[in-house]
Amino acid sequence: MSAIMPTYGRLPVAFASGAGAELFDQKGQPFLDALSGIAVTNLGHCHPNITRAITEQAETLLHTSNLYGIPQQERLATELTQLTGMEKVFFCNSGAEANETAIKVARRHGANQGIEDPKIVVIEGAFHGRTMGALSATGSAAIQQAFKPLLPGFIRIGRNDIEGLETIAKHHKDVVAVHLEPVQGESGIWPLELAFLQRARELCDQHNWLLSFDEVQSGNGRCGALYVFQRLGVMPDVLATAKGLGNGMPIGACMTNDRASALLIAGDHGTTYGGNPICCAAASAVINTLSTEQLWKQADPIRGWILEGLHGQLNDSELVKDERGHGLMIGIEPNVPTTDIVRMALDRRLLLNVAGGSTIRLLPPLVMTKPQARSVGERVADILNELGKTR
Numbered sequence: 001m002s003a004i005m006p007t008y009g010r011l012p013v014a015f016a017s018g019a020g021a022e023l024f025d026q027k028g029q030p031f032l033d034a035l036s037g038i039a040v041t042n043l044g045h046c047h048p049n050i051t052r053a054i055t056e057q058a059e060t061l062l063h064t065s066n067l068y069g070i071p072q073q074e075r076l077a078t079e080l081t082q083l084t085g086m087e088k089v090f091f092c093n094s095g096a097e098a099n100e101t102a103i104k105v106a107r108r109h110g111a112n113q114g115i116e117d118p119k120i121v122v123i124e125g126a127f128h129g130r131t132m133g134a135l136s137a138t139g140s141a142a143i144q145q146a147f148k149p150l151l152p153g154f155i156r157i158g159r160n161d162i163e164g165l166e167t168i169a170k171h172h173k174d175v176v177a178v179h180l181e182p183v184q185g186e187s188g189i190w191p192l193e194l195a196f197l198q199r200a201r202e203l204c205d206q207h208n209w210l211l212s213f214d215e216v217q218s219g220n221g222r223c224g225a226l227y228v229f230q231r232l233g234v235m236p237d238v239l240a241t242a243k244g245l246g247n248g249m250p251i252g253a254c255m256t257n258d259r260a261s262a263l264l265i266a267g268d269h270g271t272t273y274g275g276n277p278i279c280c281a282a283a284s285a286v287i288n289t290l291s292t293e294q295l296w297k298q299a300d301p302i303r304g305w306i307l308e309g310l311h312g313q314l315n316d317s318e319l320v321k322d323e324r325g326h327g328l329m330i331g332i333e334p335n336v337p338t339t340d341i342v343r344m345a346l347d348r349r350l351l352l353n354v355a356g357g358s359t360i361r362l363l364p365p366l367v368m369t370k371p372q373a374r375s376v377g378e379r380v381a382d383i384l385n386e387l388g389k390t391r
């Protein structure tokens with residue numbers, strides 16, 4: 001019997017090593033990784049630049065705490081602000097913590113205006129993490145149910161509900177922020193409409209609300225830009241990220257622009273590990289590799305090869321109902337039940353998952369080769385063809 005708390009439904013496989021877009025199980029069998037540890041290893045497994053940065057830093061210094069200056073953290077913050085146009089960065093250890101920081105920034109924005117009961121507008125279907133603040137902001141009753149009472153102070157609207165947002169602007173005097181994933185991941189890869197994001201930006205400007213983006217999953221090169229807001233042309237005031245930032249080292253970041261940078265002050269927020277030398281060294285190597293090689297430009301071609309492989313091999317185009325996402329956040333909604341798909345993919349040595357109950361989610365790394373990408377598409381087609389036979 002395992003001594004691990006049973007919070008995960010695990011698949012019957014464990015990996016011993018990885019290289020690029022492949023993982024190898026304990027017998028050395030290769031698996032094509034179209035999930036990247038859930039959008040984390042965007043540069044693939046064991047990228048030499050990241051391995052080198054971690055090794056060198058591990059030989060020098062792992063951790064000192066935020067009681068002292070951390071040059072690696074300063075360097076990473078400068079790199080991130082230069083590449084995003086944001087102004088300041090708070091480092092933490094995960095996506096949930098990056099969102100907790102964004103929530104505190106928003107509440108502090110309210111407190112500074114004398115708002116005692118601040119409200120943050122959030123979106124149906126959003127996923128922001130499992131800590132209590134992030135869980136309360138999340139738009140999924142199923143994962144909130146057992147953990148009530150939730151944190152108050154969130155108003156939820158539907159995806160792309162411009163009218164709903166305008167109504168809130170008219171009737172609520174205590175709103176401080178709009179917090180959203182520009183591309184919802186966990187609920188099935190739903191890019192929010194540009195018109196909605198643009199209207200949210202306008203309303204935030206008009207009403208002195210902060211526009212806060214959760215790019216924990218969509219960021220760090222995954223969607224064809226360093227952060228997807230850069231592709232969409234809608235600039236947030238607060239940007240939360242994690243996952244691909246460390247390519248496997250645990251690091252999160254909450255970035256702010258000039259409207260939000262001075263809100264949190266000494267004593268307002270902190271973390272023991274956040275932004276320590278080893279994680280920042282890894283993240284700097286990630287950011288430098290991504291930006292020097294402009295690797296995010298690979299996202300759209302790889303997506304294209306995967307979809308080519310899929311459609312080239314499908315017996316019936318009706319097997320696919322919808323395809324969504326930007327770059328390497330790929331949602332494929334089939335016309336067949338998705339219950340067995342993860343297992344069937346594992347049998348074909350392909351790693352993927354199902355999000356939102358009915359959407360095949362592919363989050364492959366930016367280093368996936370053309371033959372690998374085509375093979376991902378072909379293996380998915382093979383599964384759908386088999387399921388299609390029993391329709």
Ligand SMILES: Cc1ncc(COP(=O)(O)O)c(C=O)c1O
Pocket residue numbers: 038093094095096097099127128129130181185186214215216217218242243
């Ligand atoms: C958009 C988004 N926000 C937040 C999180 C939570 O991140 P973490 O698991 O690192 O706390 C996730 C994780 O899936 C996510 O996809």
